Amino acid sequence: MSLQSYPPMPASEPGLRPAKESTVAPAIEVRKLSISFEEHAVLDNVSFRVREGETKVILGESASGKTVLIKLISGLIKPDSGKVFIFGKEITPLSEDELMSIRKDIGVVFQESALFDSLSVLENVAYRLHEEGGHSETEIEERVSEVLGFVGLEQTMNLMPSDLSGGMKRRVSIARALITHPKIILYDEPTAGLDPLTGRTIVELILRLRDLEGVSSVLVTHRLTDAFTVASERFQDPNGEASRPRLKGRSQQRAELLTSFVVLKNGGVFFDGSEEELLAAQKQQPFIREFLS
Amino acid sequence: MNDLLDVILGAFLNVVIEVQQYTFHVIRSFANLFRGPRYLGDTLVQMDVIGVGSLLIICLTGFFTGAVLAMQSAKSLESFGAVGLTGQLVAVSLVRELGPVLSALMVAGRNASGMASEIGSMVVSDQILAMRALGTDPSKKLSTPRLVATVTMLPVLTAIADFIGIFGGYIVSRFLLHISSALYWSTVYHNLSYNDLLEGLLKPFIFGAIIATVGCHCGFRTYGGTQGVGRSTTQAVVAASILIITVDAVITRIVLVFLR
Numbered sequence: 293m294s295l296q297s298y299p300p301m302p303a304s305e306p307g308l309r310p311a312k313e314s315t316v317a318p319a320i321e322v323r324k325l326s327i328s329f330e331e332h333a334v335l336d337n338v339s340f341r342v343r344e345g346e347t348k349v350i351l352g353e354s355a356s357g358k359t360v361l362i363k364l365i366s367g368l369i370k371p372d373s374g375k376v377f378i379f380g381k382e383i384t385p386l387s388e389d390e391l392m393s394i395r396k397d398i399g400v401v402f403q404e405s406a407l408f409d410s411l412s413v414l415e416n417v418a419y420r421l422h423e424e425g426g427h428s429e430t431e432i433e434e435r436v437s438e439v440l441g442f443v444g445l446e447q448t449m450n451l452m453p454s455d456l457s458g459g460m461k462r463r464v465s466i467a468r469a470l471i472t473h474p475k476i477i478l479y480d481e482p483t484a485g486l487d488p489l490t491g492r493t494i495v496e497l498i499l500r501l502r503d504l505e506g507v508s509s510v511l512v513t514h515r516l517t518d519a520f521t522v523a524s525e526r527f528q529d530p531n532g533e534a535s536r537p538r539l540k541g542r543s544q545q546r547a548e549l550l551t552s553f554v555v556l557k558n559g560g561v562f563f564d565g566s567e568e569e570l571l572a573a574q575k576q577q578p579f580i581r582e583f584l585s
Numbered sequence: 586m587n588d589l590l591d592v593i594l595g596a597f598l599n600v601v602i603e604v605q606q607y608t609f610h611v612i613r614s615f616a617n618l619f620r621g622p623r624y625l626g627d628t629l630v631q632m633d634v635i636g637v638g639s640l641l642i643i644c645l646t647g648f649f650t651g652a653v654l655a656m657q658s659a660k661s662l663e664s665f666g667a668v669g670l671t672g673q674l675v676a677v678s679l680v681r682e683l684g685p686v687l688s689a690l691m692v693a694g695r696n697a698s699g700m701a702s703e704i705g706s707m708v709v710s711d712q713i714l715a716m717r718a719l720g721t722d723p724s725k726k727l728s729t730p731r732l733v734a735t736v737t738m739l740p741v742l743t744a745i746a747d748f749i750g751i752f753g754g755y756i757v758s759r760f761l762l763h764i765s766s767a768l769y770w771s772t773v774y775h776n777l778s779y780n781d782l783l784e785g786l787l788k789p790f791i792f793g794a795i796i797a798t799v800g801c802h803c804g805f806r807t808y809g810g811t812q813g814v815g816r817s818t819t820q821a822v823v824a825a826s827i828l829i830i831t832v833d834a835v836i837t838r839i840v841l842v843f844l845r
């Protein structure tokens with residue numbers, strides 16, 4: 293995993309960069325979002341913000357509307373009411389054509405990877421570049437091998453998605469989302485169904501993107517280990533060195549600035565706050581206690 | 586009694602909604618021709634899949650249809666002592682009717698189903714959503730290339746089927762019915778009018794549009810996992826075939842009234 297040629301980092305000092313405070317528009321804001329399917333209210337009045345550079349971990353039982361929320365944030369479906377803002381721009385009233393330009397800034401990693409199975413790994417990852425047009429084949433191949441290197445899968449370039457394991461598919465899917473360096477990445481249960489070790493490599497990718505690239509993200513998961521890893525660990529070595537990243541153990545206060553939690557329950561936001569607050573709330577709230585245990 | 590009325594009303598409403606959605610799909614697929622981006626590469630791939638891929642079944646269908654037509658018409662013509670006119674009957678029936686309809690039905694069975702299952706499985710595995718998230722309009726990327734490819738390839742396939750069919754009729758006429766080659770080909774040549782050719786080439790254009798739009802539309806409205814893909818595939822073939830036969834009757838009527 294080499295990061296050498298991966299895009300230049302934001303100017304600020306990598307180790308000490310807190311998520312930006314509210315002086316600038318948040319990367320993502322959802323305001324009073326409600327949506328129902330066939331009379332069944334899936335999300336009801338959901339509001340939260342994701343600051344620039346922050347990772348928002350969304351926890352919730354299955355069928356609590358996590359995937360629906362991801363689709364709403366990326367504008368793939370429209371809410372019944374409420375608003376979504378991306379870098380301060382309201383996207384809810386936009387037409388599909390107008391949304392296309394907003395989506396350039398958003399990478400989505402779908403629950404089941406959703407790789408195009410008629411295209412090779414190379415073509416999957418290069419998809420956005422092909423769509424944009426104006427890139428030479430050599431440039432495309434270079435950029436693809438760069439991001440595939442980033443997710444540790446350089447050698448799979450010419451395989452088809454059906455040749456890959458579940459964990460590799462997820463990583464290719466992350467690479468596909470990354471190719472144009474979006475400022476926001478939405479992960480829908482990126483570690484679901486993977487063994488802990490493979491899951492760990494994916495969580496490390498998420499950390500890398502947050503800590504070294506300053507990507508704002510929403511991480512939907514129901515694996516608590518992943519959620520707490522994201523909250524408590526961070527990359528401090530911008531060069532990423534060799535294969536194993538040097539994760540500087542528990543430097544909680546700082547990581548906390550970069551990670552916060554939302555717990556969804558019965559369609560609403562049941563909890564919104566830092567890891568510390570979540571652990572504190574656990575003592576009072578039986579639901580969270582049950583959920584976290 | 587009220588329940589029954591509700592059920593009927595509900596079913597009728599569903600049909601109306603379905604027709605409306607299909608109409609929107611058709612309009613959008615055509616409108617995409619005038620708004621970029623256009624996917625030339627995908628269109629060429631589809632032309633290959635539909636055109637080259639269907640060539641063999643189209644040739645077989647054409648040949649044996651022509652052969653059977655020759656045998657059957659010779660039998661009827663025998664009673665008038667007009668076996669010599671077999672070539673004319675084979676040619677006219679093939680060019681006006683059987684060539685377009687049978688080719689369209691074959692391509693519907695092969696490609697409308699293919700489109701529905703391919704797009705359907707992309708829907709149920711979130712690939713369509715991913716496509717939109719990556720900034721592509723699936724209607725432009727998937728529907729329109731298939732529409733263009735089918736509309737251009739089906740007339741070509743039909744022309745090939747017609748020709749092979751007439752040739753099949755010739756083989757039967759020459760070797761089973763002992764009609765001379767010169768007589769067969771001259772009855773074919775002198776009795777095919779421009780109107781026959783016009784009708785014979787107008788039909789595949791429309792049938793091609795039906796195959797592609799029904800195939801893609803059925804694919805896009807897939808729900809319910811792999812089972813849903815199977816259902817969409819079947820629906821696409823059934824709907825496309827029925828539409829082809831119905832529209833054929835309408836076109837034939839119109840042509841008979843206005844082009845005679």
Ligand SMILES: Nc1ncnc2c1ncn2[C@@H]1O[C@H](COP(=O)(O)OP(=O)(O)O)[C@@H](O)[C@H]1O
Pocket residue numbers: 329330334352353354355356357358359360361
């Ligand atoms: N397109 C849809 N049509 C009908 N119901 C839907 C649709 N999408 C999601 N739902 C329903 O919304 C609820 C939440 O779904 P989802 O967001 O996928 O849950 P999860 O939190 O497990 O990701 C589920 O009950 C699901 O059945």
Ligand SMILES: [Mg+2]
Pocket residue numbers: 358359360403480481
């Ligand atoms: Mg989900």
